[in-house]
Every structure is written in structure tokens, then in C-alpha cells.
Amino acid sequence: MLLKRTLFLLIIALSPLLSLAQIPKDVPHPSNNTPLDLSDPADIIIYIALPLLAGVFVWIWLRRKKNSK
Numbered sequence: 001m002l003l004k005r006t007l008f009l010l011i012i013a014l015s016p017l018l019s020l021a022q023i024p025k026d027v028p029h030p031s032n033n034t035p036l037d038l039s040d041p042a043d044i045i046i047y048i049a050l051p052l053l054a055g056v057f058v059w060i061w062l063r064r065k066k067n068s069k
Contacts, residue, residue: 037043 036047
């Protein structure tokens with residue numbers, strides 16, 4: 001019982017350090033992340049135009065699939 005309690009308290013005391021150890025170094029974090037720059041044409045194409053085109057193509061494909069039945 002004493003060993004379980006000691007282990008539990010040790011885990012609780014070290015949990016902030018364990019959570020910091022799990023953050024990957026090569027991915028964006030909220031602290032080093034920048035907002036979307038809409039003055040860059042590449043960002044507009046990647047984040048606005050391509051998803052809209054994909055949505056339109058799926059919508060057309062589903063309409064054609066529904067009409068062919």
C-alpha cells in the first residue's frame with residue numbers, strides 16, 4: 001500500500017515534466033505558429049482555392065452519380 005501511494009505521488013509530481021517531454025520539436029506549436037498570410041498567392045491557392053475546387057468537384061460527381069441511377 002505504501003509503495004502504491006509513493007508511486008502515485010511520484011507520478012503526480014513528475015507529470016508536468018512528462019508532458020513537456022512528449023512535445024515534438026519539428027512540428028508547429030502555438031508559441032511558434034503564425035497566422036495565415038492572405039497576401040501570399042500560394043496560401044490563397046492552397047488554403048482557399050483548392051478546397052473550394054475539391055468541394056465543387058465532389059458535388060458535381062455526386063449529382064452525376066445520382067442522375068445516372
